[in-house]
Amino acid sequence: MTERRDLAAMLQPLVKSLIAAELRVLEEHxxxxxxxxVLSALDDSPIRTQAALAEAIGADKTRIISTLDRLQEAGLISRExxxxxxxxxxxxxxxxxRSARRAAQADIRANEERVLAALxxxxxxxxxxxxxxxxxxxxEEIVG
Amino acid sequence: MTERRDLAAMLQPLVKSLIAAELRVLEEHxxxxxxxxVLSALDDSPIRTQAALAEAIGADKTRIISTLDRLQEAGLISRExxxxxxxxxxxxxxxxxRSARRAAQADIRANEERVLAALxxxxxxxxxxxxxxxxxxxxEEIVG
DNA sequence: TATTGTTATACTCTATAACTATA
DNA sequence: TATAGTTATAGAGTATAACAATA
Known part of the structure; x- marks a missing residue:
């Protein structure tokens, strides 16, 4: 048997750290x-309903409303x-x-490149x- | 620039699925x-205080108490x-x-091996x- | 007074249910 | 009546604060 820790136990803290890093960058932006x-989903293509957007990003439709309110208020999305x-x-x-999303993404990727440089x-x-x-x-294939 | 999705966005759903798989196995056990x-932490070595255990597994000390109650009740840990x-x-x-933990871990790893076989x-x-x-x-090095 | 463990409380995030408007 | 969006409510999970026992 291969001697290693459980995969999930190994990857979860890593993902947690990566998300913390992303949150730090996003806060700066x-x-x-x-x-x-939401911005990332809409940068690919416009979406016709809020329910479809929620579905696309794996969120509940009731949960993105305040986010959409703020994005619209800030002029980062249109919603008609x-x-x-x-x-x-x-x-x-x-x-x-688009500008805001891409600027944030560039910083996020730059940090990820810095981390990946360890390999x-x-x-x-x-x-x-x-x-x-x-x-x-x-x-389903992973859960089995 | 390398053309890929954000690392965190890519890994998070994977980890979520791996955890769901682990939960399914654990439920069977x-x-x-x-x-x-907790069992995994104690299988490595005994621990002298609950606070130290909480620290070791990255949990709050108040949050593991009911877990310790149940483990003790089930005779899976001693606590004196x-x-x-x-x-x-x-x-x-x-x-x-120890038996319970190792049986569960074997099933978890078997499933992970099945997933890794895709590579x-x-x-x-x-x-x-x-x-x-x-x-x-x-x-801190990842968060920057 | 300080520390360990415990219980009680509050807070955050999310999901469920009820409501409004359009169709 | 059915659907999209919204608001109100409740639930789970977690963290914070207060408490009891021991040092």
């Missing part, structure tokens, strides 16, 4: 974690009733929102490749 | 996550006042506790080596 997640179905809210990132070039590549492969596995 | 963490300082509680795993042998090795190296970094 005046953005909350949920705001960053769909003329064709005025129950729905068309969501899109603004130019300011050899070969291990770094393999680690990222493996992490990508594992995180692409369906939740 | 009738052990909670906190109980498993230190004769030399009766404020302190000497904590140790019992033979039953090539080389990537699997490099991933584990890198994960170990990164998780050994001090929290």
């Amino acid at each position: 005046g953005i909350s974690m949920w705001s960053y997640v 009733p769909d003329p064709e179905d005025r129950r729905a809210r068309l969501l899109a990132i603004t130019q300011d929102g 050899s070039a070969a291990d770094r590549q393999a680690f990222l490749r493996a992490a990508q492969a594992l995180s692409a596995m369906p939740h | 009738g052990i909670s996550m906190w109980s498993y963490v 006042p230190d004769p030399e300082d009766r404020r302190a509680r000497l904590l140790a795993i019992t033979q039953d506790g 090539s042998a080389a990537d699997r090795q490099a991933f584990l080596r890198a994960a170990q190296a990164l998780s050994a970094m001090p929290h």
Whole structure:
């Protein structure tokens, strides 16, 4: 049997630290974690309903409302009733929102690069490749 | 710039799935996550105070009390006042506790091996080596 | 007075249920 | 009546503060 600690027990503190690092950077940019997640989702493409956005980022629809309020207030997203179905809210990132998100992301990635520098070039590549492969596995396949 | 998603955003869902998998296994063994963490800490060596145990597993001292109650009730740990300082509680795993912990750990690792089988042998090795190296970094060094 | 463990309280985050408006 | 969004409420998990026992 391979002698190692449980994978989850090993990775969880690492992820916790990475999230703490991300929160520090985001705080410098005046953005909350949920705001960053929303901006990142909308930077890929606009979304037609708040429920769809919540679904896309794995959040409850009731939980993102105050975040959307603040983002709209700050002019980082637009949020208008769909003329064709005025129950729905068309969501899109603004130019300011895009700038804010990308500036924050650049700082986050710079810090992650600094951390990854602890690895050899070969291990770094393999680690990222493996992490990508594992995180692409369906939740059910991992849970079994 | 390397084209990849944020590291934390990539790893967090993976860890979440791994924890869900672990919880499923632990449930089959009738052990909670906190109980498993406590048993794992005590399987390495006994601990002289509850505060030290809490510190060791990164928990609040008030938060492990009900867990210790249940473990003691189930006969998986021993917990006696230190004769030399009766404020302190000497904590140790019992033979039953050790059996329970190791049985659970074997199943957890078996599932993790199944997940890791998605990787090539080389990537699997490099991933584990890198994960170990990164998780050994001090929290402050990652946060920056 | 200081320390260990415990209990009581408050706070944060999240999920559930009820409500408004549009369809 | 059904759906999108919102607000109000309740629940779980955690941290903080007060307390009891021992030193």
